[in-house]
Amino acid sequence: MSDAEETPAGRDWRGRCAPGRSDNPVGRPRGALNRATRVAAELLDGEAEALWRKEIDLALAGDRVLLRHCNDRIIAPQAAQPVVFAMPPIENAAALAAAMGAVLDAAARGLIAPAEAETLARAGEAAARTVALGERIERERLAAEREAVERRFQLAACALIFYGVREIDEEAGGLDYRLRELCTPVLRLGRAAIHSLAAIPYTPELLEADRAFVAAHPPLPDRTASPLGVTMARRCGRLTEYLDRDADRLEELVQEDMARDGEGPKPRCRTGLFERLCGPEPEAGAESAAT
Numbered sequence: 082m083s084d085a086e087e088t089p090a091g092r093d094w095r096g097r098c099a100p101g102r103s104d105n106p107v108g109r110p111r112g113a114l115n116r117a118t119r120v121a122a123e124l125l126d127g128e129a130e131a132l133w134r135k136e137i138d139l140a141l142a143g144d145r146v147l148l149r150h151c152n153d154r155i156i157a158p159q160a161a162q163p164v165v166f167a168m169p170p171i172e173n174a175a176a177l178a179a180a181m182g183a184v185l186d187a188a189a190r191g192l193i194a195p196a197e198a199e200t201l202a203r204a205g206e207a208a209a210r211t212v213a214l215g216e217r218i219e220r221e222r223l224a225a226e227r228e229a230v231e232r233r234f235q236l237a238a239c240a241l242i243f244y245g246v247r248e249i250d251e252e253a254g255g256l257d258y259r260l261r262e263l264c265t266p267v268l269r270l271g272r273a274a275i276h277s278l279a280a281i282p283y284t285p286e287l288l289e290a291d292r293a294f295v296a297a298h299p300p301l302p303d304r305t306a307s308p309l310g311v312t313m314a315r316r317c318g319r320l321t322e323y324l325d326r327d328a329d330r331l332e333e334l335v336q337e338d339m340a341r342d343g344e345g346p347k348p349r350c351r352t353g354l355f356e357r358l359c360g361p362e363p364e365a366g367a368e369s370a371a372t
Contacts, residue, residue, distance in 0.1 A: 168201075171208040173216070181205050227298060230291045233283060235310045236274040242317060243271020249324075256334040257327075263320040270313050 140147040168183045169176055181202065188198035246267045254261035281287070306314075324331070 171205065171212065173212055174209075177205060177209050177212060180208075223298065226294065227300075230294050231300060231304070232307060233278070233281065233287070233291055234295070235307050236278050237283065237288070239271050239274035239309060239313050240278060242313065243268060243275060246271065246317075246320065249320075253331050253335055256338060257331060260320075260323065260331065263316070263323055267313065267316045267320060270309065270316065274309065274313075 136147050137151060140151045168187075169179045171177050171180050184193075184198050184201045184205070187193045188195060193201070246264050250261060250264040250268065254264055
């Protein structure tokens with residue numbers, strides 16, 4: 082007879098169940114007693130009173146083991162009791178120190194046992210870790226929001242500079258090639274900023290929210306400026322130096338160009354930005370004509 086014919090299905094050559102196989106796949110029902118337990122229960126059934134009486138007699142006769150067993154049955158182990166004393170809520174690091182001080186004070190006054198004080202101290206340690214985690218998450222959230230707000234403000238500043246420099250370029254860029262050369266990179270950076278703001282999009286509501294955030298969280302003095310802001314500031318600095326140095330000459334060029342057009346006196350810039358950079362403030366009549 083072959084081994085396959087001698088070995089029952091689902092068992093190995095030693096007669097054991099193969100891996101993954103069982104004669105009782107459902108298993109023993111929950112709460113079911115094994116055979117030895119059932120036999121012991123049946124034998125002790127009806128004899129419990131006599132056995133307890135015998136144990137008590139031996140304990141009274143001086144058997145220390147049985148005496149201790151009887152005492153344990155009479156005086157059951159005491160469960161932990163609630164501890165009531167004034168303890169401040171733990172919301173931050175300062176409150177945690179106050180809470181631990183309250184625990185030590187309660188232990189010193191005998192309101193709580195040393196073991197209870199130790200348990201409360203361990204709970205305080207867990208609370209400290211939770212507080213530290215919450216503070217770290219809040220710092221990271223604040224840093225990310227601060228970075229986003231400052232980036233939007235820098236883009237908005239670059240956009241405002243773009244509109245002002247565009248007026249300068251339209252007014253005098255065709256009259257002075259060097260001025261146009263200085264305006265061109267500023268305008269290029271400003272257009273990039275405007276496109277970035279449009280992709281956000283930067284709404285008036287978001288602008289007001291950013292202003293409120295900056296009022297509550299002023300920019301840090303050691304913050305790192307963005308590459309766009311640094312480049313725009315450098316380009317604008319060169320343009321401002323050129324305008325300050327050649328303001329009178331540029332003013333004359335603009336006036337001559339207006340005279341050649343034969344249109345007579347008119348505001349030199351639609352917003353007055355060119356006048357603020359290159360000359361005195363425009364008169365009231367010029368301001369009203371500009372609007």
